[in-house]
Amino acid sequence: MTQYNELPESIRHLIDNNRNTNQNSAFKDLIREGGYVPPEEDLLTDAITALSMGKNVLLKGPTGSGKTRFAETLSNLFNQPMFNVNCSVDLDAESLMGFKTLDYDGDKQIIDFVPGPVTNAMKNGTFLYIDEINMAKPETLPLINGVLDYRRTITNPFTEEIITAGEGFGVIAAINEGYVGTVPLNEALKNRFVVIDIPYLQGELLKKLIQDTSRLDEERTTDLFVQLSGDLIQAVTQGKLAEDAASIRALIDACDLSAMIPPKRAIQRAIADKLDEDREKEFVMTIAETLFG
Ligand SMILES: Nc1ncnc2c1ncn2[C@@H]1O[C@H](COP(=O)(O)OP(=O)(O)O)[C@@H](O)[C@H]1O
Ligand SMILES: [Mg+2]
Structure with missing residues:
Protein backbone atom coordinates (compact mmCIF):
# COMPACT_ATOMS: atom_id res chain seq x y z
CA MET A 1 0.00 0.00 0.00
CA ILE A 198 -18.60 10.78 -11.51
CA PRO A 199 -20.81 13.35 -13.23
CA TYR A 200 -20.42 14.50 -16.83
CA LEU A 201 -18.02 17.33 -17.44
CA GLN A 202 -19.87 20.54 -18.36
CA GLY A 203 -19.47 24.22 -19.20
CA GLU A 204 -16.03 25.83 -19.38
CA LEU A 205 -14.18 22.64 -18.43
CA LEU A 206 -15.94 20.70 -21.19
CA LYS A 207 -15.08 23.46 -23.63
CA LYS A 208 -11.44 23.18 -22.66
CA LEU A 209 -11.55 19.38 -23.01
CA ILE A 210 -12.96 19.70 -26.52
CA GLN A 211 -10.32 22.28 -27.41
CA ASP A 212 -7.53 20.12 -26.01
CA THR A 213 -8.59 16.72 -27.27
CA SER A 214 -10.74 17.07 -30.38
CA ARG A 215 -9.91 18.13 -33.91
CA LEU A 216 -12.46 20.88 -33.76
CA ASP A 217 -10.79 24.25 -33.40
CA GLU A 218 -13.59 26.72 -34.12
CA GLU A 219 -14.60 28.42 -30.91
CA ARG A 220 -18.15 29.28 -31.94
CA THR A 221 -18.89 25.67 -32.93
CA THR A 222 -17.21 24.40 -29.77
CA ASP A 223 -19.51 26.60 -27.67
CA LEU A 224 -22.52 25.14 -29.46
CA PHE A 225 -21.33 21.60 -28.76
CA VAL A 226 -21.00 22.46 -25.08
CA GLN A 227 -24.59 23.69 -25.18
CA LEU A 228 -25.67 20.55 -27.03
CA SER A 229 -24.10 18.42 -24.31
CA GLY A 230 -26.02 20.29 -21.60
CA ASP A 231 -29.29 19.86 -23.51
CA LEU A 232 -28.65 16.14 -24.03
CA ILE A 233 -27.85 15.57 -20.37
CA GLN A 234 -31.02 17.38 -19.40
CA ALA A 235 -33.08 15.24 -21.79
CA VAL A 236 -31.52 12.07 -20.37
CA THR A 237 -32.29 13.23 -16.83
CA GLN A 238 -35.88 13.81 -17.84
CA GLY A 239 -36.09 10.32 -19.29
CA LYS A 240 -36.55 11.53 -22.87
CA LEU A 241 -33.35 9.93 -24.13
CA ALA A 242 -31.34 6.82 -23.33
CA GLU A 243 -28.24 7.48 -21.31
CA ASP A 244 -25.84 6.84 -24.21
CA ALA A 245 -27.02 10.06 -25.84
CA ALA A 246 -25.17 12.13 -23.23
CA SER A 247 -21.84 10.27 -23.44
CA ILE A 248 -18.87 12.64 -23.63
CA ARG A 249 -17.13 10.03 -25.75
CA ALA A 250 -19.86 10.38 -28.40
CA LEU A 251 -19.79 14.16 -28.08
CA ILE A 252 -16.06 14.26 -28.77
CA ASP A 253 -16.56 11.97 -31.77
CA ALA A 254 -19.12 14.44 -33.08
CA CYS A 255 -16.73 17.35 -32.50
CA ASP A 256 -13.94 15.51 -34.34
CA LEU A 257 -16.17 14.81 -37.34
CA SER A 258 -17.46 18.35 -37.46
CA ALA A 259 -13.96 19.59 -38.12
CA MET A 260 -14.52 18.09 -41.59
CA ILE A 261 -18.27 17.66 -42.16
CA PRO A 262 -21.32 19.78 -41.20
CA PRO A 263 -22.04 19.56 -37.44
CA LYS A 264 -25.58 18.27 -37.92
CA ARG A 265 -24.37 15.28 -39.90
CA ALA A 266 -21.61 14.73 -37.37
CA ILE A 267 -24.19 14.67 -34.58
CA GLN A 268 -26.35 12.27 -36.53
CA ARG A 269 -23.48 9.82 -37.04
CA ALA A 270 -21.83 10.11 -33.65
CA ILE A 271 -24.86 10.52 -31.38
CA ALA A 272 -28.36 10.19 -32.88
CA ASP A 273 -28.02 7.06 -35.00
CA LYS A 274 -26.65 5.05 -32.10
CA LEU A 275 -29.94 5.36 -30.26
CA ASP A 276 -32.49 2.56 -30.58
CA GLU A 277 -35.71 4.44 -31.12
CA ASP A 278 -36.63 6.75 -33.99
CA ARG A 279 -38.31 9.06 -31.53
CA GLU A 280 -34.97 9.50 -29.75
CA LYS A 281 -33.05 10.08 -32.97
CA GLU A 282 -35.54 12.76 -33.97
CA PHE A 283 -35.32 14.35 -30.57
CA VAL A 284 -31.53 14.67 -30.82
CA MET A 285 -31.73 16.03 -34.36
CA THR A 286 -34.30 18.62 -33.28
CA ILE A 287 -31.90 19.91 -30.64
CA ALA A 288 -29.12 19.90 -33.24
CA GLU A 289 -31.34 21.84 -35.66
CA THR A 290 -32.11 24.45 -33.00
CA LEU A 291 -28.44 24.98 -32.21
CA PHE A 292 -26.75 24.54 -35.56
CA GLY A 293 -29.67 25.64 -37.74
N1 LIG B 1 -13.91 14.41 -17.39
C1 LIG B 1 -13.23 13.97 -18.46
N2 LIG B 1 -11.93 14.26 -18.62
C2 LIG B 1 -11.24 13.83 -19.70
N3 LIG B 1 -11.77 13.09 -20.68
C3 LIG B 1 -13.07 12.75 -20.58
C4 LIG B 1 -13.86 13.17 -19.47
N4 LIG B 1 -15.11 12.69 -19.65
C5 LIG B 1 -15.09 12.02 -20.80
N5 LIG B 1 -13.87 12.06 -21.37
C6 LIG B 1 -13.49 11.47 -22.68
O1 LIG B 1 -14.56 10.66 -23.10
C7 LIG B 1 -14.12 9.36 -23.50
C8 LIG B 1 -14.86 8.31 -22.70
O2 LIG B 1 -14.37 8.24 -21.41
P1 LIG B 1 -14.27 6.87 -20.63
O3 LIG B 1 -13.30 7.05 -19.55
O4 LIG B 1 -14.05 5.75 -21.57
O5 LIG B 1 -15.76 6.80 -20.04
P2 LIG B 1 -16.46 5.66 -19.19
O6 LIG B 1 -15.38 4.71 -18.75
O7 LIG B 1 -17.09 6.39 -18.04
O8 LIG B 1 -17.49 5.06 -20.08
C9 LIG B 1 -12.63 9.30 -23.23
O9 LIG B 1 -11.99 9.19 -24.48
C10 LIG B 1 -12.26 10.60 -22.59
O10 LIG B 1 -11.28 11.21 -23.35
MG1 LIG C 1 -15.18 2.68 -19.24
Whole structure:
Protein backbone atom coordinates (compact mmCIF):
# COMPACT_ATOMS: atom_id res chain seq x y z
CA MET A 1 0.00 0.00 0.00
CA THR A 2 1.33 3.43 -0.91
CA GLN A 3 1.75 5.59 2.15
CA TYR A 4 1.02 9.27 2.07
CA ASN A 5 4.68 10.17 2.56
CA GLU A 6 5.72 7.94 -0.35
CA LEU A 7 3.57 9.88 -2.81
CA PRO A 8 5.25 12.18 -5.29
CA GLU A 9 5.70 15.67 -3.88
CA SER A 10 3.21 17.09 -6.39
CA ILE A 11 0.44 14.84 -5.16
CA ARG A 12 1.13 15.48 -1.49
CA HIS A 13 1.08 19.14 -2.29
CA LEU A 14 -2.24 18.68 -4.01
CA ILE A 15 -3.80 16.86 -1.09
CA ASP A 16 -2.45 19.35 1.45
CA ASN A 17 -3.64 22.31 -0.52
CA ASN A 18 -7.07 20.90 -1.04
CA ARG A 19 -7.58 20.58 2.67
CA ASN A 20 -7.58 24.35 2.90
CA THR A 21 -8.65 25.69 -0.44
CA ASN A 22 -10.03 24.60 -3.74
CA GLN A 23 -7.77 26.89 -5.72
CA ASN A 24 -4.31 25.63 -6.36
CA SER A 25 -2.03 25.45 -9.29
CA ALA A 26 -0.56 22.02 -8.54
CA PHE A 27 -4.00 20.63 -9.21
CA LYS A 28 -4.18 22.23 -12.63
CA ASP A 29 -0.78 20.81 -13.57
CA LEU A 30 -1.87 17.34 -12.58
CA ILE A 31 -4.92 17.56 -14.79
CA ARG A 32 -2.78 18.33 -17.80
CA GLU A 33 -0.44 15.44 -17.14
CA GLY A 34 -3.06 12.81 -16.58
CA GLY A 35 -5.88 13.28 -19.02
CA TYR A 36 -8.98 13.11 -16.84
CA VAL A 37 -10.50 16.49 -16.12
CA PRO A 38 -12.47 16.30 -12.87
CA PRO A 39 -15.79 18.21 -12.93
CA GLU A 40 -15.07 19.08 -9.30
CA GLU A 41 -11.62 19.20 -7.79
CA ASP A 42 -12.70 17.13 -4.81
CA LEU A 43 -13.10 14.06 -7.01
CA LEU A 44 -9.40 13.89 -7.72
CA THR A 45 -8.34 14.77 -4.21
CA ASP A 46 -10.65 12.23 -2.64
CA ALA A 47 -9.69 9.42 -5.01
CA ILE A 48 -5.99 10.07 -4.41
CA THR A 49 -6.51 10.28 -0.68
CA ALA A 50 -8.46 7.00 -0.54
CA LEU A 51 -5.97 5.14 -2.73
CA SER A 52 -2.99 6.45 -0.82
CA MET A 53 -4.58 5.04 2.33
CA GLY A 54 -4.96 1.66 0.66
CA LYS A 55 -8.72 1.87 0.23
CA ASN A 56 -10.57 0.52 -2.80
CA VAL A 57 -12.20 3.16 -4.95
CA LEU A 58 -15.47 2.65 -6.85
CA LEU A 59 -16.09 5.16 -9.62
CA LYS A 60 -19.81 5.41 -10.17
CA GLY A 61 -21.26 7.19 -13.16
CA PRO A 62 -22.96 6.99 -16.55
CA THR A 63 -21.38 5.73 -19.75
CA GLY A 64 -18.79 8.02 -21.31
CA SER A 65 -18.36 10.13 -18.18
CA GLY A 66 -14.63 9.42 -18.03
CA LYS A 67 -14.44 6.60 -15.45
CA THR A 68 -11.86 4.60 -17.35
CA ARG A 69 -9.91 7.74 -18.18
CA PHE A 70 -10.00 8.67 -14.49
CA ALA A 71 -8.60 5.27 -13.48
CA GLU A 72 -5.82 5.62 -16.07
CA THR A 73 -5.04 9.09 -14.78
CA LEU A 74 -4.84 7.82 -11.21
CA SER A 75 -2.50 5.05 -12.24
CA ASN A 76 -0.31 7.63 -14.00
CA LEU A 77 -0.32 9.90 -10.99
CA PHE A 78 0.75 7.06 -8.72
CA ASN A 79 3.21 5.88 -11.31
CA GLN A 80 1.60 2.48 -11.17
CA PRO A 81 0.88 0.26 -14.14
CA MET A 82 -2.67 -1.05 -14.11
CA PHE A 83 -4.01 -4.54 -14.78
CA ASN A 84 -7.54 -4.66 -16.18
CA VAL A 85 -10.52 -6.89 -15.58
CA ASN A 86 -13.39 -6.31 -17.98
CA CYS A 87 -16.49 -7.76 -16.42
CA SER A 88 -19.18 -9.60 -18.36
CA VAL A 89 -21.46 -12.53 -17.62
CA ASP A 90 -18.61 -14.73 -18.86
CA LEU A 91 -16.21 -13.51 -16.20
CA ASP A 92 -15.00 -16.51 -14.23
CA ALA A 93 -12.28 -17.47 -11.77
CA GLU A 94 -9.82 -18.10 -14.61
CA SER A 95 -10.25 -14.66 -16.14
CA LEU A 96 -9.51 -13.17 -12.72
CA MET A 97 -6.78 -15.45 -11.41
CA GLY A 98 -5.23 -17.03 -14.50
CA PHE A 99 -5.17 -20.50 -16.01
CA LYS A 100 -3.08 -23.62 -16.40
CA THR A 101 -1.54 -24.49 -19.72
CA LEU A 102 0.71 -27.17 -21.16
CA ASP A 103 4.24 -26.12 -21.97
CA TYR A 104 7.60 -27.68 -22.72
CA ASP A 105 10.75 -27.57 -20.63
CA GLY A 106 13.19 -28.85 -23.22
CA ASP A 107 11.30 -31.90 -24.49
CA LYS A 108 9.58 -32.52 -21.18
CA GLN A 109 5.94 -31.55 -21.02
CA ILE A 110 5.10 -29.39 -18.00
CA ILE A 111 2.07 -27.59 -16.66
CA ASP A 112 2.51 -23.84 -16.53
CA PHE A 113 0.34 -21.23 -14.92
CA VAL A 114 -0.48 -18.06 -16.84
CA PRO A 115 -1.32 -15.42 -14.24
CA GLY A 116 -4.51 -13.35 -14.64
CA PRO A 117 -4.96 -9.67 -13.81
CA VAL A 118 -5.69 -10.16 -10.09
CA THR A 119 -2.64 -12.37 -9.60
CA ASN A 120 -0.46 -9.99 -11.62
CA ALA A 121 -1.57 -6.81 -9.87
CA MET A 122 -1.17 -8.37 -6.42
CA LYS A 123 2.25 -9.86 -7.04
CA ASN A 124 3.59 -6.77 -8.77
CA GLY A 125 2.06 -4.41 -6.22
CA THR A 126 0.26 -2.35 -8.86
CA PHE A 127 -3.29 -1.20 -9.51
CA LEU A 128 -6.14 -3.48 -10.47
CA TYR A 129 -8.93 -1.87 -12.50
CA ILE A 130 -12.25 -3.72 -12.50
CA ASP A 131 -14.39 -2.21 -15.24
CA GLU A 132 -18.19 -2.48 -15.27
CA ILE A 133 -18.09 -4.43 -12.05
CA ASN A 134 -21.87 -4.94 -12.04
CA MET A 135 -21.80 -6.79 -15.38
CA ALA A 136 -20.32 -9.85 -13.67
CA LYS A 137 -22.52 -12.68 -12.42
CA PRO A 138 -23.24 -12.10 -8.71
CA GLU A 139 -21.43 -15.29 -7.70
CA THR A 140 -18.13 -14.53 -9.45
CA LEU A 141 -16.67 -11.51 -7.71
CA PRO A 142 -17.06 -12.70 -4.11
CA LEU A 143 -14.12 -14.96 -5.02
CA ILE A 144 -11.91 -11.94 -4.57
CA ASN A 145 -13.48 -10.57 -1.37
CA GLY A 146 -10.27 -11.38 0.49
CA VAL A 147 -8.35 -9.27 -2.01
CA LEU A 148 -10.64 -6.34 -1.40
CA ASP A 149 -10.62 -6.32 2.38
CA TYR A 150 -7.84 -5.71 4.87
CA ARG A 151 -6.42 -9.20 4.33
CA ARG A 152 -5.30 -8.40 0.79
CA THR A 153 -4.82 -12.14 0.44
CA ILE A 154 -6.25 -14.88 -1.75
CA THR A 155 -5.64 -18.58 -2.26
CA ASN A 156 -5.31 -19.22 -5.97
CA PRO A 157 -7.87 -22.00 -6.54
CA PHE A 158 -5.86 -23.38 -9.46
CA THR A 159 -2.46 -23.64 -7.80
CA GLU A 160 -3.37 -23.52 -4.08
CA GLU A 161 -0.78 -20.76 -3.79
CA ILE A 162 -1.51 -18.18 -1.13
CA ILE A 163 -0.98 -14.76 -2.64
CA THR A 164 -0.58 -11.64 -0.52
CA ALA A 165 -0.64 -8.29 -2.29
CA GLY A 166 2.68 -6.50 -2.65
CA GLU A 167 3.34 -2.91 -1.59
CA GLY A 168 1.54 -0.47 -3.83
CA PHE A 169 -1.37 -2.76 -4.71
CA GLY A 170 -4.66 -0.87 -5.09
CA VAL A 171 -8.10 -1.49 -6.54
CA ILE A 172 -10.17 0.87 -8.66
CA ALA A 173 -13.53 -0.31 -9.98
CA ALA A 174 -16.13 1.31 -12.21
CA ILE A 175 -19.88 0.91 -12.17
CA ASN A 176 -22.73 2.26 -14.23
CA GLU A 177 -25.77 1.57 -12.13
CA GLY A 178 -29.02 1.01 -13.90
CA TYR A 179 -27.40 0.26 -17.23
CA VAL A 180 -29.01 -2.54 -19.26
CA GLY A 181 -27.45 -5.93 -18.55
CA THR A 182 -26.12 -4.99 -15.16
CA VAL A 183 -27.16 -6.41 -11.83
CA PRO A 184 -27.23 -4.37 -8.62
CA LEU A 185 -23.88 -4.67 -6.96
CA ASN A 186 -23.85 -7.11 -4.10
CA GLU A 187 -23.91 -5.19 -0.78
CA ALA A 188 -20.98 -7.07 0.74
CA LEU A 189 -18.93 -6.16 -2.28
CA LYS A 190 -20.04 -2.53 -2.34
CA ASN A 191 -19.17 -2.30 1.33
CA ARG A 192 -15.52 -2.82 0.50
CA PHE A 193 -15.28 0.36 -1.57
CA VAL A 194 -15.18 4.09 -1.12
CA VAL A 195 -17.64 5.45 -3.68
CA ILE A 196 -16.90 8.43 -5.88
CA ASP A 197 -19.72 9.76 -8.04
CA ILE A 198 -18.60 10.78 -11.51
CA PRO A 199 -20.81 13.35 -13.23
CA TYR A 200 -20.42 14.50 -16.83
CA LEU A 201 -18.02 17.33 -17.44
CA GLN A 202 -19.87 20.54 -18.36
CA GLY A 203 -19.47 24.22 -19.20
CA GLU A 204 -16.03 25.83 -19.38
CA LEU A 205 -14.18 22.64 -18.43
CA LEU A 206 -15.94 20.70 -21.19
CA LYS A 207 -15.08 23.46 -23.63
CA LYS A 208 -11.44 23.18 -22.66
CA LEU A 209 -11.55 19.38 -23.01
CA ILE A 210 -12.96 19.70 -26.52
CA GLN A 211 -10.32 22.28 -27.41
CA ASP A 212 -7.53 20.12 -26.01
CA THR A 213 -8.59 16.72 -27.27
CA SER A 214 -10.74 17.07 -30.38
CA ARG A 215 -9.91 18.13 -33.91
CA LEU A 216 -12.46 20.88 -33.76
CA ASP A 217 -10.79 24.25 -33.40
CA GLU A 218 -13.59 26.72 -34.12
CA GLU A 219 -14.60 28.42 -30.91
CA ARG A 220 -18.15 29.28 -31.94
CA THR A 221 -18.89 25.67 -32.93
CA THR A 222 -17.21 24.40 -29.77
CA ASP A 223 -19.51 26.60 -27.67
CA LEU A 224 -22.52 25.14 -29.46
CA PHE A 225 -21.33 21.60 -28.76
CA VAL A 226 -21.00 22.46 -25.08
CA GLN A 227 -24.59 23.69 -25.18
CA LEU A 228 -25.67 20.55 -27.03
CA SER A 229 -24.10 18.42 -24.31
CA GLY A 230 -26.02 20.29 -21.60
CA ASP A 231 -29.29 19.86 -23.51
CA LEU A 232 -28.65 16.14 -24.03
CA ILE A 233 -27.85 15.57 -20.37
CA GLN A 234 -31.02 17.38 -19.40
CA ALA A 235 -33.08 15.24 -21.79
CA VAL A 236 -31.52 12.07 -20.37
CA THR A 237 -32.29 13.23 -16.83
CA GLN A 238 -35.88 13.81 -17.84
CA GLY A 239 -36.09 10.32 -19.29
CA LYS A 240 -36.55 11.53 -22.87
CA LEU A 241 -33.35 9.93 -24.13
CA ALA A 242 -31.34 6.82 -23.33
CA GLU A 243 -28.24 7.48 -21.31
CA ASP A 244 -25.84 6.84 -24.21
CA ALA A 245 -27.02 10.06 -25.84
CA ALA A 246 -25.17 12.13 -23.23
CA SER A 247 -21.84 10.27 -23.44
CA ILE A 248 -18.87 12.64 -23.63
CA ARG A 249 -17.13 10.03 -25.75
CA ALA A 250 -19.86 10.38 -28.40
CA LEU A 251 -19.79 14.16 -28.08
CA ILE A 252 -16.06 14.26 -28.77
CA ASP A 253 -16.56 11.97 -31.77
CA ALA A 254 -19.12 14.44 -33.08
CA CYS A 255 -16.73 17.35 -32.50
CA ASP A 256 -13.94 15.51 -34.34
CA LEU A 257 -16.17 14.81 -37.34
CA SER A 258 -17.46 18.35 -37.46
CA ALA A 259 -13.96 19.59 -38.12
CA MET A 260 -14.52 18.09 -41.59
CA ILE A 261 -18.27 17.66 -42.16
CA PRO A 262 -21.32 19.78 -41.20
CA PRO A 263 -22.04 19.56 -37.44
CA LYS A 264 -25.58 18.27 -37.92
CA ARG A 265 -24.37 15.28 -39.90
CA ALA A 266 -21.61 14.73 -37.37
CA ILE A 267 -24.19 14.67 -34.58
CA GLN A 268 -26.35 12.27 -36.53
CA ARG A 269 -23.48 9.82 -37.04
CA ALA A 270 -21.83 10.11 -33.65
CA ILE A 271 -24.86 10.52 -31.38
CA ALA A 272 -28.36 10.19 -32.88
CA ASP A 273 -28.02 7.06 -35.00
CA LYS A 274 -26.65 5.05 -32.10
CA LEU A 275 -29.94 5.36 -30.26
CA ASP A 276 -32.49 2.56 -30.58
CA GLU A 277 -35.71 4.44 -31.12
CA ASP A 278 -36.63 6.75 -33.99
CA ARG A 279 -38.31 9.06 -31.53
CA GLU A 280 -34.97 9.50 -29.75
CA LYS A 281 -33.05 10.08 -32.97
CA GLU A 282 -35.54 12.76 -33.97
CA PHE A 283 -35.32 14.35 -30.57
CA VAL A 284 -31.53 14.67 -30.82
CA MET A 285 -31.73 16.03 -34.36
CA THR A 286 -34.30 18.62 -33.28
CA ILE A 287 -31.90 19.91 -30.64
CA ALA A 288 -29.12 19.90 -33.24
CA GLU A 289 -31.34 21.84 -35.66
CA THR A 290 -32.11 24.45 -33.00
CA LEU A 291 -28.44 24.98 -32.21
CA PHE A 292 -26.75 24.54 -35.56
CA GLY A 293 -29.67 25.64 -37.74
N1 LIG B 1 -13.91 14.41 -17.39
C1 LIG B 1 -13.23 13.97 -18.46
N2 LIG B 1 -11.93 14.26 -18.62
C2 LIG B 1 -11.24 13.83 -19.70
N3 LIG B 1 -11.77 13.09 -20.68
C3 LIG B 1 -13.07 12.75 -20.58
C4 LIG B 1 -13.86 13.17 -19.47
N4 LIG B 1 -15.11 12.69 -19.65
C5 LIG B 1 -15.09 12.02 -20.80
N5 LIG B 1 -13.87 12.06 -21.37
C6 LIG B 1 -13.49 11.47 -22.68
O1 LIG B 1 -14.56 10.66 -23.10
C7 LIG B 1 -14.12 9.36 -23.50
C8 LIG B 1 -14.86 8.31 -22.70
O2 LIG B 1 -14.37 8.24 -21.41
P1 LIG B 1 -14.27 6.87 -20.63
O3 LIG B 1 -13.30 7.05 -19.55
O4 LIG B 1 -14.05 5.75 -21.57
O5 LIG B 1 -15.76 6.80 -20.04
P2 LIG B 1 -16.46 5.66 -19.19
O6 LIG B 1 -15.38 4.71 -18.75
O7 LIG B 1 -17.09 6.39 -18.04
O8 LIG B 1 -17.49 5.06 -20.08
C9 LIG B 1 -12.63 9.30 -23.23
O9 LIG B 1 -11.99 9.19 -24.48
C10 LIG B 1 -12.26 10.60 -22.59
O10 LIG B 1 -11.28 11.21 -23.35
MG1 LIG C 1 -15.18 2.68 -19.24
